[in-house]
Amino acid sequence: MEVRRLAVVGTGLIGASVALAAKRAGLREVVGYDPDPQALDAAVERGAVDSGAESLADAVAGTQLAVVAAPVAQLAPQVRAVLEASEEDCTVTDVGSTKVGVCSAALGTGRFVGGHPVCGSEARGAEHASAELFDGATWFLTPLAATDPERYRLVHGFVSSLGATPVAVDPVAHDQLVALTSHLPHALANLLVNQAGANRIDGHDPVAAAGGSLRDMTRVAGANPRIWIDIFLDNAGPVREALGDHRKQLDRLEQALETGDAGFLAKWIGEAAGNRQRMLADAYPDPGALQQLRVHVPDRPGVLAGITQALGAERINIEDFELHHMSPDRGGTLTLLITGEAEARRAAELLGAQGYGVVVAPALGE
């Protein structure tokens, strides 16, 4: 099985990026279709698709693979329509953020393989599309017992060719997993920023007094409602379950605070440190050796270049690098993660020589 002609159904940001990435991988022909003619025109203009089809049937005719990139709420009917409109040798996949609904809509056909690229982009429209959107991203695939293994291999190879890393998972497990790792964090970010935003304390506005932790934790707050209303409603079951578990965790914490239970708090924080370290184990070769450097920098162009050049020239590898702005007057805080104490000290000395004061500490507590 080989993809010679690809249909992309839904030519928004994700669909158009799939098309661009497929062409980057050497695919010759990509046909686009979108129920919204403007969205389709944008993808043609962007050069993402070679041609825009007039109808779904035209789009999928003669294709070996159709990628359905519709909004979550339209995913199930759209996948069904594509399965009906396409020939037997056309494999169908999708890119939706939830998988149970669309997989059951595929009615046990061997031709469908559910998919979900985790690329976290909030942009809309083919004009923001990029061939590089999936580079390094996890791409969940949800084959079922009925799925033809050849088709699964085809989709697996296709998403790999786009630069992503395919990870197979059961659709029910997928939806629970994203409820816990993405939808619950999004919900808590919204809850937290709205709680802080709704209160004024003795004339002080909590959101204006926000420290780094509140800013970090509300990074995704208010994210694109067109996408997120659908996701919350479509995955309401697993999200409610995750919120229920969250409530149980809250109960235990509140009890510990009520009784002044320092032992519980110590265990709870220790567990959190361990889980956080496990989270970073994939990203860093040795999370325990990570050192955090904090530098206060002024707000002007060229500051970052000076710092990264000095470290780059000394071949010091920066694992993470963050600049957070406080205000035009007060400048910002730069946080670097560097592996190894000696290496971190070397970096601190280089920055010290540029006149910066650097605070070095183990990144994961003690």
Place this chain on the structure above:
Amino acid sequence: MEVRRLAVVGTGLIGASVALAAKRAGLREVVGYDPDPQALDAAVERGAVDSGAESLADAVAGTQLAVVAAPVAQLAPQVRAVLEASEEDCTVTDVGSTKVGVCSAALGTGRFVGGHPVCGSEARGAEHASAELFDGATWFLTPLAATDPERYRLVHGFVSSLGATPVAVDPVAHDQLVALTSHLPHALANLLVNQAGANRIDGHDPVAAAGGSLRDMTRVAGANPRIWIDIFLDNAGPVREALGDHRKQLDRLEQALETGDAGFLAKWIGEAAGNRQRMLADAYPDPGALQQLRVHVPDRPGVLAGITQALGAERINIEDFELHHMSPDRGGTLTLLITGEAEARRAAELLGAQGYGVVVAPALGE
């Protein structure tokens, strides 16, 4: 009133950094005291204090200002001890993360002004101290009706001279404010990472499958238990209140998910976007104009230098800059915030010319 001789009581990270910053500001003489002789030796070795005193009485003798930098649990008795040991013309302040307890321990004396620098460092010990720790930071001050206005002005001027921005607030309001903006986010970060860490879903480890939102939201999870157990217990009242409000917000969300209330979700997300924008209003001149650029970069030294140099050479001002590592094989994601669409496009073109694919989108949704 003028500070000629300063006493720092408690010479850990914060105390030693106060001493270094005071000397940077031109103060001639800093005396240190710590009940732990090792901590005091470290501060002397670091050159943070000019001399280490043998007793509290020796430390505060002849000083015009004493800064108490004890752990939260020892703050109240230590401030009381310093007030007793020092002469009438010595003003006393502290740097604790909670303020109600220590302010009531000061028993209405006009000589005490509570303080709290918000510098978010998790490091410990004078060896990590830095004169720059407070640059650009908010420093809460909690004068009471009994506080001598001259003393308040003295402390206000002193913390300004350390590079911080003093903000006056009532102690009760302070503790509610930090419960909401710091302690609640910390608690939720721990709850969230422990919830994700306690579950395995169909063989998948949620913390290993963590997307960007979960990583962002658990940045402070597992933070220094020696500091945080004290903070949670000392500020248990306001933290429980904040958790109670959080529960009420949860109720409404769960109800909306149960009834499929898209209208509520739209309003809720819209509010979150507004609150988040308000949070960033201080940090950025025009949050609505912020554009987000996302770039996938390989894991090797020099990459950041190449990017920041190219942008710096073109005088493009980078508001926020974040590199998050995915893995040594998969490289990382670089996220830049730049003000203005034209400026963002110019940056994207410069990076495109270096062979990077860039996804540009408004930073605060649409």
